[in-house]
Amino acid sequence: MHNEMIRIALTENEQWWGGAVGDGIHMPFGSRSYQRDLFGDAAYNQACPLLLSNKGRSIWSEEPFRFAFEGSELVVEGKAGTIKVEQGGDDLRDAFRYASKTYFPASGTLPDEVFFAVPQYNTWMEMGIHPTQEKVLAYAEAIIGSGLPPGILMIDDNWHEDYGTLVFHPGRFPDPKAMIEQLHALGFRVMLWVCPFISPDGEVFRYLHEQGYLLREADGRPVIRKWWNGYSAVLDGSNEEAMSWFTGVLDRLMDQYGVDGFKLDAGDPQYYEATDVGARPATPNEQCEIWARLGLRYAFNEYRACWKLAGQPLVQRLADKNHSWGTDGLASLIPNGLAQGLIGYAFNCPDMVGGGQYGDLIRPDFQVDGELFVRYAQCSALFPMMQFSTAPWRVLGESHLALCIEAAQLHCRMGDEITELARHAAATGEPIMRHMAYVFPSAGYETITDQFMLGDNILVAPVIQKGATARNIVFPEGTWIGDDGSEVVGPCEAEVEAPLSRLPWYCRG
Template identity: 60%
Template sequence: MNIQELTIELLPGEYWWGGRASDGRRMPFGDSFFSVDLASNLGGNQGCPLLISSKGRYIWSEEPFSFQFGQNRLKVTGGEGQLLSGEGRETLRGAYSYVSSTFFPPDPSIPEELLFTAPQYNLWIELLYEPTQEKVLQYAREVLAHGMPPGVIMIDDNWHEPYGSWTFHSGRFPDPGRMVRELHDMGFQVMLWVCPFVSPDSLTFRKLDRTGILLKDRNGMTAIRKWWNGYSAVLDCTNPEAVKWIHEQLDALQRDYGIDGFKLDAGDPEYYEPDDLSYVPATTRNGHCEAWAKVGLNYRLNEYRACWKLAGQPLVQRLKDKNSEWEGNGLDTLIPDGLAQGLLGYAYICPDMIGGGQYESFSADRLDPELFVRYAQCSALFPMMQFSAAPWHVLDEQHLRYCVEAAGLHARFGPEILELAKHAARTGEPIVRHMAYEFPGEGMETVQDQFMLGSSLLVAPVITKGARTRTVKFPAGTWIGDDGSVATGPAVEQIDVPLGRLPWYRKK
């Protein structure tokens, strides 16, 4: 293996971003110690072999590398891929624009428009492993009954027979075609959850094991891997025949039942080994994650949580499952991780499910209604927002009203968000942008609790329990608030944030 090393002395006042979206809270990187190996773990979310700086410098490789910040320097160690570095782009935006156009130019298409213009409804927290046809329809009816806009509805895990047998479970879904028609009539589009795993004691496994499209371990035996739902074989998506097979299964669901798209889960690098005997030999796990992500390019209505590279492609990238908590892996991570996604080249981003998608931490009897509302508000002016736990089941009338208002706000901004998505497809620019991206030289590099939606809308959600005031850092210019207030920057102002308010400001 050709090991490369690169050591860079940090410039005064220089900050860096990149690597893994799940490290957003640790960004920007600088003099404090931080180390990660992109070939060992992507933190359950998106990764990209990219580092960019506020001083217009960048590092790129086609393969994963490790990097370490500390003692006022950056050390990068590469494996198979050549380490490319450059400077002279002056700003964070300049560095990003160069690497985007050079290494991952945008595809001119975007994911399904409804993902941007209306809230999404994922049935995971509400139904867990027990989805049924009637429960899905009832959830959709209740969305409309509570004045929320119809959007994409996602039927999550266990709608199917054993993993890899992508047919509706006949007991839970006796007439899926009728269900989909009813959902379409109500204004919804329908997604199904799928993964690259195949249950080893199923008829599907016995058929596929003879075809050679399942991943082999280093001994040439069919690999059986532990994941969160047990032990399964894995499709070798570096094999064109495996990709053809999964596309045939998904295309049949679209053709036979009218399914609109798919949530393509799992695919995390840790389910593979560097010495697996795959169709295309790989020296790192990340190539398998990338191959699974490419499967979704056939479908405009898609969603991923784990992804390697493929920045600039029309794939929806959701933040990893968050806890139902204020701090740790909860509400406090949505903005910094979302900003990191954008600076890694993933424009079409979605926060995790409102209230938290990590079901072990989610309990209706311990739910904090204020947290649920602030989750909804923080998500409302992201490119997408996604409900899961039905707010009308877990909230009182007042808190429910605030969530309905947040959903309505997203729908109201939907046309503007859609235009920003189309802009991203033309230019590669993020939709959610770091303050330092839009306003270089104004001391915005360490701001993590507000963001820009496009170039003119400053959004400052509340992410602190009990807060009824917060500070907002305004760049130069005149800013008109959602409440009619006017702020003139540069300035730092304390504003009132009652529970029903999501503060946003339009640059005049």
């Protein structure tokens, strides 16, 4: 796959971003050794064949490439003739705008605007693979009963029969149409979880195999691939008739039951092999891209894994995080969220408040850290979107629950502002959640990864350290009016009080 190598000399103080969102915690690149091969590996999140420099340079390829920072050089290996190294301006913003306009222009459309104005709620952490109609309705009623606002409710894995048999399980969901009507009446939009895996040996599997809609081994046998829920066959994204069959199933769910949209999970390049045989040759990355392209049919969509398709109206959630203060949990939200925006995924969402790793909840020794849960909620509140799953009313005491409700209400109050930024992103491709160095390119803010800008005029500085009741904030030039009414004149660094009841954020005066 990689048959051309380009060596690029780094300039003084040059820093880079891009590649895989999961590497956001290691960005910016340039001051230390780092490497990533994007072929067949998106780090179980979004990835794009793009690198951007704070000196205005960009690297793009239509094909996945390998890159490595080695001393004073950036080494890029990829398909001969596909790697573009260009000077798009003088700074990070210039580099992004050039790359976006040239290689992934904004579509002019955005996901449904509801995403930016209300929280999302996902059944995963409360129900795992055992959702039922009764549990879903109880969950929705408890959301409202606890004081949280209604929003978008995603019914996660196993609402259906076998994987690929996308009909409501009659034992667990005896009257899905009535359930969805009731959820709509409560103020929720309803999305269903789906994936490209097909349970082997079932009726749907046999039909798809006979039609040639499944990926095959070289000898013609259907591929049976290991994934997090076991072993399954895989839908062939390169087969247009197969994808038409799948979207027909999804469309019928919308028509028959009033479903609003879909969480399209999996599709990671890691679940495909270069040796897979389909209707036409397709790399693992191409299969991931085709799966992501499905979501363009639906205004209510969500992805965790995506290859390319930057600038498109797809909701991109960060990968599942642990219930942790570290870079496997809360500390990763801001740097990885910034990475999403810088590689063209403007409509981004953090992971579920408190962390979305189901393994945490089923550990016998697992304990919810109330302080951490609140700081997760606060950190998420001024992202373009926010999502709950673990029920805060179940795991938190009264005071911690009240603070999570405040965070959700803040997100709702800021909905008009965030929606306007989303419209701007749809028109220009620019991130909604922006790196400090993106907005203030000459201030030396490249290594700041614990605060961010919402647009150009709102500075957000969540507390992400356990036990902290104050934090240091870097204020750019200008006057900044705080959520607490305080006024700070920059440029300066200042320590501000941030008890557990406060998410520090400031508007440019």
